[in-house]
Amino acid sequence: MSPVRDVQITFDSADPARLAAFWAEVLGYRVQPPPEGFETWDQALEAFGVPPERRNDASALVHPDGTGPRVFIQRVPEPKVAKNRLHVDVRAAPGRQGDARMAALEAEAERLVGLGATRLERHEPEPPLGAGHIVMADPEGNEFCLD
Numbered sequence: 001m002s003p004v005r006d007v008q009i010t011f012d013s014a015d016p017a018r019l020a021a022f023w024a025e026v027l028g029y030r031v032q033p034p035p036e037g038f039e040t041w042d043q044a045l046e047a048f049g050v051p052p053e054r055r056n057d058a059s060a061l062v063h064p065d066g067t068g069p070r071v072f073i074q075r076v077p078e079p080k081v082a083k084n085r086l087h088v089d090v091r092a093a094p095g096r097q098g099d100a101r102m103a104a105l106e107a108e109a110e111r112l113v114g115l116g117a118t119r120l121e122r123h124e125p126e127p128p129l130g131a132g133h134i135v136m137a138d139p140e141g142n143e144f145c146l147d
Helices: 016-027 041-047 098-114
Strands: 008-013 058-062 070-075 088-090 118-123 133-137 143-146
Touching: 008 016, 016 058, 016 070, 098 118, 098 133, 098 143
Parallel strands: 008 070, 088 143
Antiparallel strands: 058 070, 118 133, 133 143
16 A cells, blocks of 8 residues: 655746735635744745745745645746646535535635635536535636535
8 A cells, every 4th residue: 555645736826925825815824934043035035045036936835733735836937728637626615505505605705706716607506416616716717616
């Protein structure tokens, strides 16, 4: 049997700092703190010799208690041009069903639109297997589901 491995979720981005702020709010994560001995990332990057124009090349988010996967956001030169082949499901209505579930998803969709997300489509519940979900896109067009 293969060993259990930690995973990191990585997003390609035009603006890692902006996308990190968005996903931190969506997931309840926090931006990874700077290395020990530095109060800010700017101080650390300055000490590491990173020029100012390269200081938004990457950002990372961590779960507040360290239990969830790290989210890494890296700058890439090209824009997103096609549908994601892999996406994030944000569990916004755990344990809820029917109208209560969809109301919770709608409330979260509205909150995320206020943060810069785009609502793409709603899928109604189709029992017994389809509980219903809402497809969204982050500020750079990466699709994700409120599930």
